[in-house]
Amino acid sequence: MAASPPEVIVRAVGWLIPPAAREATLGDLHEISGGTAAFLGAAFVTIPFVVWSRVLRTSDAVVRLMEAMTLYTSFVLAGRWLEPAILYDPSGFARLAIPPGVVLLTLMLADAYSDPKKRPPLRPIFGPVLGMALAYASQAATGSWALPHILLWYAGGMGIVLVSTLRMTIPPIADRPQLARIPAHWQKLDLEGFHGLARPLIIVAIVVLILLSRFLTNHLK
């Protein structure tokens, strides 16, 4: 029988797996692969699926849409007040969408990696703050598409407050109390009325945003 992988490698791999799935996934990887190389190979192929599955389980499409709209609105409004010139730029609305996109991605990963056994009181704020920090950092990589600092600070602050409030009002699925062993799908049905409308709502929201951006670009020049 091949030797077990060293503990330090197991710990490093375990750190990449969301806590909710860590125990069983590490055990399965250990059982399925004998040596260190096989363990790392299996982990490399399997972990992206585990993370993706966890993202799906902890994300609610309706709440994500609300968060996206809230963040984007914060940036557009801050742009309108602080740097109106950005709205006249043909790529302005796309530039304004980069930080909200980074924050949204961070929120999805933060929810996926949250430990269901621990519920720190500051968790609703942690995700948005981390997301905004990464959004600031990402501006260095966007080059000429980077937003002015003043706009980032104001829009970021407004976004953190609004999204944190939203997350306190409608907690992420992983944070909702489970009184019985209710499947997550049924928990999502809490917002059944919205869910039936989720797809049309998203389409309408995108169309409205495109029309609004066209209108603002044409009429504010």
Add this chain to the structure above:
Amino acid sequence: MAEFEQLVLAAILSLREDAYGVTIYRKVEQLSAPKAVALGAIYVTLDRLEDKGMVSSRLSDPKPERGGRAKRLYKLEALGERALEESAETARRIWDAVTEAWGRPRRPKWQPVRPK
């Protein structure tokens, strides 16, 4: 229900008390041969089936052969059994239609039996 979900449910059904990630993966590989299966795809499907209420899971005691880690054991729920039964019935009807059209000798009628 998707074909892969049917395979995973069938694997859980046949493994009974010993249905966890690795055994389900090996059983699904067997059932879907010669198609290759990824362990990660099994996890995604198991999570989806659990969200739908078709299977439930619990952690076992830690096992030394797994580096002291627990197994996540899966159990078929009534909803999953019903869905699997319906899929099996549909598959049987397809088989009947195919054999009728091709005129091949029909296999003995399949009677799915629920586990006790």
